[in-house]
Amino acid sequence: MTRFTAKRLPRQTGPAGWNAILPPQTPLPELDQDLTADITIVGGGFAGLSAARRLHQLDPSLKIVLLEAGRFAEGSAGRNSGFMIDLPHDLASDNYAGDGLDADRAMIALNRQAIAFATDIAAECELPQEAFDPCGKFNVAATRGGDANNRDFAAHLNRLGEPHTLYDRQQIQQITGSPHYTSGLYAPGTVMIQPAAYTRALSSRLAGQVNLFEQSPVTGFEQQGTGWLVNTPKARVATGRIVLANNGHIESFGFFPRQLMHICLYASLSEPLRADQIKALGGQPRWAVTPADPMGTSVRRVSGSYGDRILIRTCSSFHPTIETSQMRLRNAGWVHDRKFRERFPNLPGVQMEHRWAGMLCLSRNGSSAFGELESGVYSACCQNGLGIARGTLQGMGIAELIQKGGSEIADHFLAQPDLPRLPPEPFASLGANSYLIWKEWRSGKE
Ligand SMILES: Cc1cc2nc3c(=O)[nH]c(=O)nc-3n(C[C@H](O)[C@H](O)[C@H](O)COP(=O)(O)OP(=O)(O)OC[C@H]3O[C@@H](n4cnc5c(N)ncnc54)[C@H](O)[C@@H]3O)c2cc1C
Structure with a gap:
């Protein structure tokens, strides 16, 4: 019998800071009774x-069950910086330009x-602008090298026919209030x-349409007849x-061994x-x-019902165990404080709350x-750092692959x-962590 067991859980x-600044939300139920479903989704990002x-x-x-190990918005989906980006955003590049004009288009x-x-x-959820804002974003530079990256990326956007505007030091300071940036x-x-x-x-919107469960980690699944039996600590889904x-x-279930980089x-x-x-x-x-x-x-500077706040996001590390430590978080915090002071000398004394x-x-x-990994087992994973747009896209694509046999989105990923x-x-950890430290050091004031 084919069986997959989770070696580790998230x-x-x-704390997931963005979730911590929202009012408390009533938890969705835990799975505590056996169920049947047409499709079971593992993970609620x-x-x-x-x-x-x-x-x-x-x-x-369709009878759909979604099982989330923790609470919605407590995983990476509630821990990111919130940029849902349309343009090429190749994190391994020097200036984000992607794989060539056709691929980028x-x-x-x-x-x-x-x-x-x-x-x-x-729109359906009536999210206010403070939660969903089609406002665009800036690539900012703080050095001549950064200015050159911006000019290179602007030239790439010109070739793509994508609208953009270059701002000088004074203009970008008028927007951010920070004297740090040069363009x-x-x-x-x-x-x-x-x-x-x-x-x-x-998740609240889906709760009326789909069976959603929080605090219900999938510990394993095994083939049962033509379908699968999905195990959680308290109950199972056929x-x-x-x-x-x-x-x-x-x-953690044994798929893609040594092919994924956990950053x-x-x-x-x-x-x-x-x-x-x-x-x-x-x-x-x-x-x-x-x-x-x-x-x-x-x-990011945000303002709204949760106050006027500033987010700083930097530092990265590689962990094959898919978890980091409090010590690394504390060390990153020192870097965040330094980056904050460099950018906002006019805000002495502001503390980080989360x-x-x-x-x-x-x-x-x-x-x-x-794609389909085993008969009836599908994957929509590995978003290469751009999970807000790409995770959404992969979710759409995998649904279309299952229900329609394919689609433009599914074909792209396949x-x-x-x-x-x-x-x-x-060697992987040593190599990756040395590379990240070098790249971060090289980015300097950026
Ligand atoms: C600090 C930070 C900043 C970021 N900034 C950005 C950004 O600005 N823009 C951007 O596009 N991306 C950003 N990202 C990346 C982005 O958050 C991820 O790429 C995205 O969350 C991936 O979406 P996902 O749905 O594939 O996975 P996730 O959001 O990780 O969701 C997967 C879910 O599966 C659950 N799960 C795992 N195992 C099990 C199990 N056995 N049983 C049940 N549930 C399970 C987890 O609890 C989790 O909730 C950032 C990430 C971080 C950490």
């Missing part, structure tokens, strides 16, 4: 929730399908989300098909700024910047872990080359 380090929505759209009569069109899907969700490249297509608010809203939408933890990112969110601090900072009440060097520091870590999953060649293997341990 463990989070630090962007991919899993989007798969559930798309499956329900395609066939409202195709990826942009697909990312925009994901953004349109999310825009419908935001900015604005592109209008990114949607900035409050990721926990979005994830909560989507199901026709399974969608694994648990990102890097797909490896941890770290973020800090400030306490709410006081009126005098807001005045001292100046600039606009909401903006979002990614660094001109992809390994630099992303910063600090957290979160995992994401990359492959060496940028391919995803997508056509990607196989995921290459990583070197054995400890």
Whole structure:
């Protein structure tokens, strides 16, 4: 009998700050009674929730069960920086430009399908602008090298025919209030989300259409007749098909061994700024910047019902165990404080209220872990760091593959080359962590 057992389950380090600043939410139930389903989805991040929505759209009569190990918005879906990006965003590049004009055009069109899907969700859920804001983003530079990256990326966008605007030092300071930046490249297509608010809203919306369970980790699954039996600590689901939408933890079931790179990112969110601090900072009440060097520091200013706050996101580390440590989180926090002081000398004394870590999953060649792995077992994992748009897209695509036998989205992911293997341990960890440290050091003030 074919059986897959989870070697490990997700463990989070630090609070999911975006979720912590929202009012408490009534938990959804735990799975505590055996059920039957047509399709069982494992994981309630962007991919899993989007798969559930798309499956329900395609066939409202389907009995769908979604099992989330923790609480919605407590995993990476509630721990990211909230950039739902339409343009090429190759984190391994020097300036984000992607794989060539045709490949980039195709990826942009697909990312925009994901953004349109999310825009419908935001409208149905009546998400306010503070949670779903189609405001675009800036690539900001702080050095001459960064300025050159921005100019290179602008030239790439020109070739793609994508609208963008270059801002000089004074103009970017008028927006951010920060004297740190020397130039900015604005592109209008990114949607900035409050990721926990979005994830909560989507899960609440789906709760009437799909059987959603929180605190219900899948510990294993085994073949049973023509279907599968999915195990959780308290009960089981007899199901026709399974969608694994648990990102890097797909490896915990034994799939894609040594093909996935488990990277941890770290973020800090400030306490709410006081009126005098807001005045001292100046600039606009909401903006979002990614660094001109992809390994630099992303910063966001948010304002709304949860106060006027600043997010700092930088530092990364590689963990084959899919979890980091409190010590690494503390060390990242020191770096965040330094980056904050460099950017906001006009905000002395502002403290960070929440600090957290979160995992994401990359492959060496940028391919995803997508498709049918075993008869009736599907994967929509490995978002290569861009999981808000790409996780949404993979969720849509896997639903279309199951229900329609294929689609433009599914075909895109199915056509990607196989995921290459990583070197054995400890070489993979040593190599990856040295590379990350070098890239972060090289990004300097960016
Ligand atoms: C600090 C940080 C900043 C980031 N910023 C951005 C950004 O600005 N833009 C962007 O696009 N991406 C960003 N990312 C990456 C993004 O968050 C991820 O790529 C995205 O969450 C992946 O979506 P997903 O649905 O595939 O996986 P996840 O969001 O990780 O969801 C998978 C879910 O599966 C659950 N799970 C795992 N194992 C099991 C099991 N055995 N049983 C049941 N459930 C299970 C987990 O609890 C989790 O909730 C960032 C990530 C971090 C950590």
